[in-house]
Amino acid sequence: MKEKQQHKKSERGIEEVQEYNMSENNNIRQRHQERSSFRNYQYLFIAAAVATAIAGIVHLYMPLAHPRMLGNIPMATFFLGSGIAQIFWILPMIKRWGRIWYYVGIAGNVGFIILYVITRFPSNPVTGRGGDVDAVDMTCELAQVAYIAITAVILAKERSIKVVDKEQLR
Numbered sequence: 212m213k214e215k216q217q218h219k220k221s222e223r224g225i226e227e228v229q230e231y232n233m234s235e236n237n238n239i240r241q242r243h244q245e246r247s248s249f250r251n252y253q254y255l256f257i258a259a260a261v262a263t264a265i266a267g268i269v270h271l272y273m274p275l276a277h278p279r280m281l282g283n284i285p286m287a288t289f290f291l292g293s294g295i296a297q298i299f300w301i302l303p304m305i306k307r308w309g310r311i312w313y314y315v316g317i318a319g320n321v322g323f324i325i326l327y328v329i330t331r332f333p334s335n336p337v338t339g340r341g342g343d344v345d346a347v348d349m350t351c352e353l354a355q356v357a358y359i360a361i362t363a364v365i366l367a368k369e370r371s372i373k374v375v376d377k378e379q380l381r
Contacts, residue, residue: 219295236322252372255365262358263316267297269351276347286338293323304362310369313362320355327352 271294274280274287281287296319303312327348328339333341 252365255305255361255368256304259316259358259365260301261298261362262361263304263320265352265354266320266358267294267300268345269354270294270297272347278347293353295350310366313366317359317362320359324352324355 270290273290273294280290300316300319302308303316328334330337330342331344335341
């Protein structure tokens, strides 16, 4: 009788150990999945920096590509200033300066896109005439849209990541 009770106890002990091992394996798998999603999350910052760099380079290129634009000092200043700002915006993305910087970057790029659309219409209040659409313009606009989309994903992911895990990402 005693032997049966001891045998049942040892079987229960083995079952508990097996359950514990299974839960530990699940925890390890879950941590591995979280780490791999963190790695992907880290690449989003690089992608956003590349997108804003492309838009910034295109903005810097515009006055040089259109010699007439250099004669229009306000327009040349706008393109050079916006290009410098977008090149600068690589830093907040790579260094992860925080949500406020990401929101300001999104707002700035939305502003650039709206201004671009407005200046394509004839008799617009900015230039007085409708502008042409070319491949360089589309490259810049697509880079800005990419920056907005990638940064929005970063902001959404940051909401879902626990505070403890955010510290690991830095």
